[in-house]
Amino acid sequence: MARVLIEDVDIVTLDPEATVLHASCLAVEGAKIVGVGQAPPGFLPDERLDAHNHLAMPALFNAHCHAAMTYERGWAEDLPFPRWLNEKIWVAESALREEDVSWGAALAACEMIRGGVAGFNDHYFYMDRVAEVVEQSGMKAALAWCVFGIGDDKEIGANLEGTLRFIERWSGSAEGRLRLFLGPHSPYICPPGFLQRIAELAHERNLGIHLHLSESKEQVENSLRANGMSPVAHLDHLGVLQAPGGCIAAHCLFVSDEDLDLLAQRKASVAHTPITYMKLAMGVPDLSRFARHELTVAIGTDGPASNADMDMFAALRQTAILQKHVQRDPTAMPGDTVLRMATQAGARAMGFPGSGVLAVGAPADIALLDMDRPHLLPRHDLVANLVHSAKAADVTDLMVDGRWLMRKRELLTLDEQKIKAMAERGAQQLVSQEMRSVRKYEE
Ligand SMILES: [Zn+2]
Structure with missing residues (x-):
């Protein structure tokens, strides 16, 4: 099972105590989170990620x-x-x-x-x-x-x-x-x-x-x-x-x-x-x-x-x-x-009752945001930053069940270029068909 250690990261856990950690770490093994704030003893990561200036939150x-x-x-x-x-x-x-x-x-x-x-x-x-x-x-x-x-x-x-x-x-x-x-x-x-x-x-x-x-x-x-x-x-x-x-x-x-x-x-x-x-x-x-x-x-x-x-x-x-x-x-x-x-x-x-929290044992569904942005500074209150200032485009990385779907803003599982081209073409066709059926209806 792959082991990932995300280091030097600010964390909004959304655990029952509403714990917020600064310059801390998250450890993931397989599909689960195995460490929040510290890695388990003897944890040897396959991948280390320096997340300085980033915030981790539940996806x-x-x-x-x-x-x-x-x-x-x-x-x-x-x-x-x-x-x-x-x-x-x-x-x-x-x-x-x-x-x-x-x-x-x-x-x-x-x-x-x-x-x-x-x-x-x-x-x-x-x-x-x-x-x-x-x-x-x-x-x-x-x-x-x-x-x-x-x-x-x-x-x-x-x-x-x-x-x-x-x-x-x-x-x-x-x-x-x-x-x-x-x-x-x-x-x-x-x-x-x-x-x-x-x-x-x-x-x-x-x-x-x-x-x-x-x-x-x-x-x-x-x-x-x-x-x-x-x-x-x-x-x-x-x-x-x-x-x-x-x-x-x-x-x-x-x-x-x-x-x-x-x-x-x-x-x-x-x-x-x-x-x-x-x-x-x-x-x-x-x-x-x-x-x-x-x-x-x-x-x-x-x-x-x-x-x-x-x-x-x-x-x-x-x-x-x-x-x-x-x-x-x-x-x-x-x-x-x-x-x-x-x-x-x-x-x-x-039907995913364990998700939505960064806690030991929870599914590793994690979003990382780039906080080194004008609209996210200063960082008095990370929860306020997330709710009232953050935007979708601030997300740099997304992990679901321990698997990276996006790393450094690059999509890893979908062919985005092809999808954009096919969707644009398909949507134009759908609309032109709609226009034809409306015209037919009016005739
Ligand atoms: Zn609806």
Whole structure:
């Protein structure tokens, strides 16, 4: 097993005591961390890394995204949410091909590795192609194949049986770096009978469920009218929140205290994606209410059609600043709290409970940042530097399960030049197909 010693490094551990170390060291053996602050006795490294002027932190976990939507980055700007979805996103996705998902997700993986992200929680189509990207890139991921339960969804990849075959094909693969979830789109699109079937399957096969929930007032009003209860209560009634592998509910912008109680009781996790909320003017929830219910809240970038990047440093900084603003309280959402949401909370929700902390025995998921940058000096408070000043581009190195995915800003597992070229070409083609189908529609 390879042994790596990272020396002369500042460390934000995110351990229970919130330990921060200066000019210290980290020892890694195989896939695990074996020393923080000092190497174990007799530790003989195969590789020594002088990390002077660098900071080590637990690598980030992106708790909700649609990675292949990198293809639609900058393609649906300055539109109201219904027009953004119906006139742009659905139309482009109706022309989506499997290879688009391959290159789109690979582009996202390059971007996330460059930004210090070890794992991502993806919800999209043609997920075999995303699983291949996970396998090749060395990243961790929880993957859910999006299903609607209405109409003929064969066009965009999977019916429910196809999803189950996808889960069977990939379970236990990629050296244990993959988690597989069922991915009904949402209670506002999926019919109740279909959601109930999904809940039954989750119980039969011991799976988790990842879906969108309570994104607008209209969704709540429609649910009250159609089902006599809120979207959260509706999912609970159908057994969705009780999925044995956990339920990850993206967004939850409009939830009552009773809803929060239910989500907490069922140990569901909420994925919070603040940049989408601001960009699409959806509203921002007061997360102090979620904290009062001791609900797990993790942070995601969402898809690059609504953000429009996958920079988790931006997402976590916006989470902190927005909560101070929304709660009218500058003490709200301290730096340590938001860093834990962007690392260990996401990892736990996705099924990687040991990740998100630099501690002996934890998986060696480590991001190194170059701190010798004007915007990161002086270093009064390393947590404040990370939350309020650091950017994805400050990350120089990323290790996942003890394997370097990036060293000195060079990607080691993915062919970035080829991926950029193929994604640019594929995205232009997708858009021109979309234009053709719109023209055909208008004729
Ligand atoms: Zn989403």
